[in-house]
Amino acid sequence: MSLLPGGKTKWSNIDLVLLLVLVLAVALLAFRIDEKLVYRWNWAAIPQYFFYLDDATGRYVPNLLVQGLLTTIRLSIWSLLLALPLGIVIGLLRISKHLFNRLVGGSFVALFRNLPPLVLIFIGYYFISDQILPQLGLPDLARQLPDSGQSLLRLVLAPIDQLEAFLAAIMTMALLEGAYIAEIVRAGLQAVARGQWEAGAALGLKRWQILRQIIFPQALRPMVPPLAGQFISTIKDSAIVSVISIQELTFQGMELMSATYLTFEIWICIAVLYFLLTFGCSLLARRLEQQLAVR
Numbered sequence: 001m002s003l004l005p006g007g008k009t010k011w012s013n014i015d016l017v018l019l020l021v022l023v024l025a026v027a028l029l030a031f032r033i034d035e036k037l038v039y040r041w042n043w044a045a046i047p048q049y050f051f052y053l054d055d056a057t058g059r060y061v062p063n064l065l066v067q068g069l070l071t072t073i074r075l076s077i078w079s080l081l082l083a084l085p086l087g088i089v090i091g092l093l094r095i096s097k098h099l100f101n102r103l104v105g106g107s108f109v110a111l112f113r114n115l116p117p118l119v120l121i122f123i124g125y126y127f128i129s130d131q132i133l134p135q136l137g138l139p140d141l142a143r144q145l146p147d148s149g150q151s152l153l154r155l156v157l158a159p160i161d162q163l164e165a166f167l168a169a170i171m172t173m174a175l176l177e178g179a180y181i182a183e184i185v186r187a188g189l190q191a192v193a194r195g196q197w198e199a200g201a202a203l204g205l206k207r208w209q210i211l212r213q214i215i216f217p218q219a220l221r222p223m224v225p226p227l228a229g230q231f232i233s234t235i236k237d238s239a240i241v242s243v244i245s246i247q248e249l250t251f252q253g254m255e256l257m258s259a260t261y262l263t264f265e266i267w268i269c270i271a272v273l274y275f276l277l278t279f280g281c282s283l284l285a286r287r288l289e290q291q292l293a294v295r
């Protein structure tokens with residue numbers, strides 16, 4: 001496929017053949033599911049798991065799939081908001097002139113990048129959720145909030161009975177993703193020519209001034225694509241917290257599948273929701289990258 005003047009696309013013979021092969025593969029897969037597995041499709045039952053009619057209010061309210069999607073979005077956003085400053089700090093430690101700082105940053109990255117995420121989730125859940133958060137008394141403080149405050153807490157975080165597990169999942173995800181962001185920041189800063197540091201020093205600027213005014217603006221543009229990819233990875237990695245009963249999209253899918261046995265319909269819907277979420281993020285990242293390129 002090639003671009004023509006005016007932004008139009010021209011399909012080559014190879015593109016058409018590949019598209020035909022893809023269509024045939026999908027048709028063959030659907031045929032085998034329908035004929036070999038003797039599977040009875042029931043798509044008519046799926047819409048009610050997105051929204052249902054509340055008899056008390058007469059309005060449609062989110063059901064399990066939409067609730068799970070919203071929980072996934074909240075979990076991903078909070079994890080990234082914590083992971084981004086953490087990754088920047090660790091990335092700066094990785095390029096520090098002091099050996100101790102480099103050892104701290106390198107140890108953090110080596111620890112969290114070389115442990116399986118599932119192990120980290122269980123460690124974070126049993127340590128943070130069971131040992132640290134109960135000492136802070138967060139659920140008791142949340143229960144003392146007025147109804148409006150509790151509603152806001154459910155909207156931005158989680159219900160009170162799930163608050164400790166949700167916070168533990170956020171912190172663990174932030175540590176995990178922060179290690180990868182740190183390497184992105186380190187690589188971006190080290191990609192700037194050494195002469196930029198020397199030029200800033202010749203102007204009499206201090207190291208943090210050189211970093212803030214000269215190095216970081218130049219390093220930001222090449223860091224945008226991998227940072228966007230890491231955010232998309234955070235959304236996909238959030239599915240792993242279903243093992244500690246965080247009611248995100250994958251957890252809700254497993255619950256629905258166990259209750260309804262609509263295996264293919266439910267997991268196809270979940271796959272589409274994940275795709276729409278991550279693909280939308282990739283489009284936003286591409287737009288941001290184009291704006292940075294223009295500037």
